[in-house]
Amino acid sequence: MLNLNFHPFPELKTKRLRLRQVLPTDVEAVMKIRGNEEAMRYIPRPRAKTTEDALAVVEMLTNGINESKSINWAICNAENPSEIFGIMGYVNFYPEQSKAEIGYMLHPDYWGKGFIPEAILEVEKFGFEQINLQIIEAKIDPRNENSRKILLRNDYQFDRLVPKEMIFQDEELDSEYYFKQKHTGLL
Template sequence: MLNLNFNPFPELKTERLLLRQVLPADAESLMKIRGNEEAMRYIPRPRSKTVEDASAMIEVLTSGITEGKSINWAISNIEDPLQIFGMIGYVNFYPEQCKAEIGYMLHPDYWGKGYVPEAILEVEKFGFEQINLEIIEAKIDPRNDNSRKILLRNHYQFDRLVEKEMTFQEEEIDSEYYIKNKQ
């Protein structure tokens, strides 16, 4: 059975990063991340264009945690935890399959430094060891080469392609699914 109790919030540390809860005070930073066109290119969700949009998103993230429906960590530098520049987490749980969908993103100023590959290791460890997941699934837009690269390097296996899975802003979007099983 999955353990979806995230109270108290489980902060995670890596060599360079502190992964912590997204707080109301992060609204402006979150707006810069979720409002960035380049960062959102392959994420079929409305952009957070204002601080109010970002605050509303933080409320949704917080209730996901409280209700055990999702968990997202803000990505910050361990030496500057107030400044968040990305997010990583389990955006959906499928308890009957002991499975979760992982998601991640960084502001483009922070790309190419290996931050998500570093964070994903701790988030996976938490998922397999604390939440009791058997399978972690990742869904990407097939055009998202940077995200695929991370998954393949981190030993995810291609599972399936779903063509025209959804329509976003009048565009039909395909999805590639990748999975990693508990060792």
């Protein structure tokens, strides 16, 4: 059974990062991330254009935690945790399959510094050990090479390509699915 009680909020730490809850006071930073065209290119969600849009994102993330439907962490510099530059977490749970879908994004100013590879290890550890996941799934737009690199380097396996899986803003989008299984220690 999955453990989907996230109270108190489980903060995580890596060498350079602190992963904490996204708060209403982060609205300007969320606006910068979710409003950035480059960062949102392969994320089929409406881009935040106003502070209200960003606040709605914060509310959605908060409700997900309170309703045990998702959990997302703000990615911050360990030295300056008031400023967030990314969001990462489990965006969907599938309890009957002991599975969750992982998602992540950074403001482009912070790309290429290995922050997601660093954060993903702690988020996976939490998923396998605390939530009790057996499988972590990731879904990408096949054009998103940076995201595919993260997954392949982090030992995710390709599962399937689903052509024209959805329509977003009048565009038919394909999805590639990847997965990682809990390491049981058995051969």
